[in-house]
Amino acid sequence: MSAPAAVQPAARPSVPRYWMDREGILGPVMLLPVVVYIVALVGFPLVLALIYSFSDVTVGDQTINWVGFETFSQAMANPTFRLALRNTLLFTLISQIVVLVLGNILALVLSADFPGKRLVRFLILLPWTTPIALGVIGWLWLLDGLYSPIDALLRMIGLLGPDTLFGPGRNMLWLAQPDTAQISVVLVHVWRTLPLATVILLAGLTAIPQDLRDAANVDGAGFFRQLVYIRIPLLLPIMAVAVLYGIVFTFTDMTVVYLLTRGGPPVDSTQVLASWAYFKGIEGGNLAEGAATAVFLFPALAGVAALMLRMARRAETN
Amino acid sequence: MAAVETRNLTKQFDQVKAVDGIDLVCEDGEFLVLLGPSGCGKTTLLRMIGGLEAPTGGEIVIGGQDVTKLPPRARKIAMVFQSYALYPHMTVYNNIAFPLKAQKMAKPEQQERVTWAASILGIDHLMDRKPRQLSGGQRQRVALARALVREPNVFLLDEPLSNLDAQRRASARDELQQFQRRVATTTIYVTHDQVEAMGMGDRIAVMDQGRIRQLGTPADIYNQPADVFVATFVGSPPMNLVPTPDGSLLLGFRPEHFFRHEGPAADGLKTFPFHVHREEYLGAERLYYGEIGETRVVARFPVTATTTAPPGDTYPFAVHDRDVRMFDAKTGERTDLVAVT
Numbered sequence: 309m310s311a312p313a314a315v316q317p318a319a320r321p322s323v324p325r326y327w328m329d330r331e332g333i334l335g336p337v338m339l340l341p342v343v344v345y346i347v348a349l350v351g352f353p354l355v356l357a358l359i360y361s362f363s364d365v366t367v368g369d370q371t372i373n374w375v376g377f378e379t380f381s382q383a384m385a386n387p388t389f390r391l392a393l394r395n396t397l398l399f400t401l402i403s404q405i406v407v408l409v410l411g412n413i414l415a416l417v418l419s420a421d422f423p424g425k426r427l428v429r430f431l432i433l434l435p436w437t438t439p440i441a442l443g444v445i446g447w448l449w450l451l452d453g454l455y456s457p458i459d460a461l462l463r464m465i466g467l468l469g470p471d472t473l474f475g476p477g478r479n480m481l482w483l484a485q486p487d488t489a490q491i492s493v494v495l496v497h498v499w500r501t502l503p504l505a506t507v508i509l510l511a512g513l514t515a516i517p518q519d520l521r522d523a524a525n526v527d528g529a530g531f532f533r534q535l536v537y538i539r540i541p542l543l544l545p546i547m548a549v550a551v552l553y554g555i556v557f558t559f560t561d562m563t564v565v566y567l568l569t570r571g572g573p574p575v576d577s578t579q580v581l582a583s584w585a586y587f588k589g590i591e592g593g594n595l596a597e598g599a600a601t602a603v604f605l606f607p608a609l610a611g612v613a614a615l616m617l618r619m620a621r622r623a624e625t626n
Numbered sequence: 627m628a629a630v631e632t633r634n635l636t637k638q639f640d641q642v643k644a645v646d647g648i649d650l651v652c653e654d655g656e657f658l659v660l661l662g663p664s665g666c667g668k669t670t671l672l673r674m675i676g677g678l679e680a681p682t683g684g685e686i687v688i689g690g691q692d693v694t695k696l697p698p699r700a701r702k703i704a705m706v707f708q709s710y711a712l713y714p715h716m717t718v719y720n721n722i723a724f725p726l727k728a729q730k731m732a733k734p735e736q737q738e739r740v741t742w743a744a745s746i747l748g749i750d751h752l753m754d755r756k757p758r759q760l761s762g763g764q765r766q767r768v769a770l771a772r773a774l775v776r777e778p779n780v781f782l783l784d785e786p787l788s789n790l791d792a793q794r795r796a797s798a799r800d801e802l803q804q805f806q807r808r809v810a811t812t813t814i815y816v817t818h819d820q821v822e823a824m825g826m827g828d829r830i831a832v833m834d835q836g837r838i839r840q841l842g843t844p845a846d847i848y849n850q851p852a853d854v855f856v857a858t859f860v861g862s863p864p865m866n867l868v869p870t871p872d873g874s875l876l877l878g879f880r881p882e883h884f885f886r887h888e889g890p891a892a893d894g895l896k897t898f899p900f901h902v903h904r905e906e907y908l909g910a911e912r913l914y915y916g917e918i919g920e921t922r923v924v925a926r927f928p929v930t931a932t933t934t935a936p937p938g939d940t941y942p943f944a945v946h947d948r949d950v951r952m953f954d955a956k957t958g959e960r961t962d963l964v965a966v967t
């Protein structure tokens with residue numbers, strides 16, 4: 309055995325270099341801005357809402373008295389709350405089912421090669437890039453009681469007017485009747501969440517290796533067999549992600565209802581929890597009940613999110 | 627069972643002719659290898675035969691039937707992909723049964739066939755596993771079982787061994803060839819690996835730039851290369867090519883035919899002064915790298931050879947006339963080609 313060679317001390321790096329090489333320091337420093345942002349703009353209001361919901365605070369009396377679940381039972385005793393809860397669940401469920409079906413079809417179509425594909429993809433994504441308030445105002449005009457272009461279109465193709473399917477009036481009066489108003493809200497939610505779901509599903513679809521599709525072709529599987537046995541099972545994890553986003557966005561959204569129907573017509577037929585929390589807490593001044601309404605489904609939503617993420621992870625390892 | 631034939635088959639991608647008018651006949655039951663460097667068009671040719679790529683021109687005939695316009699499922703072919711392309715969410719059993727389900731075969735018969743295919747490939751014990759729980763070699767066998775299960779007329783294999791490690795690949799070559807002999811199904815096998823091509827193929831089609839440069843038995847390809855491309859692509863190290871003094875011809879000879887020769891030039895021998903500058907010891911053999919004039923040349927000595935040629939010196943070397951092939955220096959074509967059957 310020869311003697312080990314003397315180990316030369318490494319040259320001292322410059323001071324900034326020294327800190328840059330320490331992942332334990334650099335990592336937290338780079339994460340800091342987003343942590344501050346989330347704590348200040350998400351964490352703080354959330355904690356405040358939770359505190360409010362267990363108190364009897366109002367706009368008039370801002371002292372916070374701990375009242376336990378009193379505010380919750382008070383909120384739940386209100387029939388409007390129960391209607392809003394039902395509407396929230398129903399709107400979310402129906403709109404997400406529609407989004408899932410349409411999103412899959414759209415993604416399938418868009419994954420094929422055709423001229424102008426890029427333009428169509430861009431157009432489909434547009435609703436997602438529009439600020440939601442502006443989009444809803446647009447829909448307000450589209451669903452107008454007198455001048456609705458949708459009605460004009462229905463009249464043109466013979467679905468609206470005397471002796472037709474939706475007749476006999478000249479207009480659908482979308483936002484003036486409870487059932488059409490509910491359909492309108494769902495429609496706008498679909499319009500709003502479909503683009504993102506489509507893009508997510510499209511990404512998932514293109515991530516399926518060409519070899520698998522070739523193999524399925526050679527194995528003799530036709531379009532529907534491939535769809536049911538290869539594409540959809542492989543898409544499931546990514547579908548879970550798309551649905552999760554859709555559920556969270558639809559569930560927590562108040563803009564659509566607030567701008568489109570203000571919860572009516574005539575009263576509360578399209579009320580959802582988020583809009584009801586706003587009307588009760590901000591416009592009605594009952595901060596505690598508004599907060600209780602707003603955080604009511606927080607545990608359930610958190611549960612849904614955790615479940616979906618777990619599903620996605622499990623499918624990922626497959 | 628069926629022969630496969632392509633007639634003037636062409637595939638053009640934009641400006642590039644990936645496959646350039648190929649006429650090829652693969653006999654019934656034959657193991658035909660398409661060998662060539664990457665981008666030579668061999669995979670495109672295979673995919674056209676499989677129906678996964680539409681030809682720009684020409685015809686494909688399988689078992690006497692023109693299948694050019696038919697979709698893959700109507701061609702009675704089976705394909706094994708480089709990635710194996712197993713369905714990741716299905717068990718081994720369901721992967722193998724998938725082509726049968728697509729045929730709407732009855733359940734009991736399906737089961738019988740899957741069990742039969744799995745036993746041939748020795749994967750009966752893996753039926754409930756998912757592909758991710760299998761080793762590379764096991765995946766390859768599942769892919770083969772899935773190809774075998776519906777008893778296709780033709781197997782198309784696209785570099786099925788390239789994802790295996792070197793040791794496993796040697797035994798897989800052996801298994802694959804035995805498997806092919808056993809089921810006696812026409813097989814077209816794509817590879818860029820000349821060892822696979824030489825070791826397994828009944829015949830080899832050497833491809834370059836969308837054309838077949840030579841079609842023949844492994845011995846033909848190695849001993850009677852049709853042109854400079856085949857001579858240098860097949861064989862490792864490749865055939866030496868030394869220009870004649872007038873520059874019109876290239877003399878080609880294999881490194882193992884190039885030997886040290888003291889004494890006078892004799893009949894039937896070509897002698898060269900060989901300047902050696904590097905020796906490579908590879909266990910079973912020794913390679914000497916050097917030059918004849920300006921041309922780089924390699925000599926291969928078996929480990930049993932008693933002579934050596936230490937680097938840094940020039941030695942008299944020779945090659946038998948019978949081991950010399952002649953190529954046109956301009957076109958690269960063989961000029962001394964005798965009719966080989």
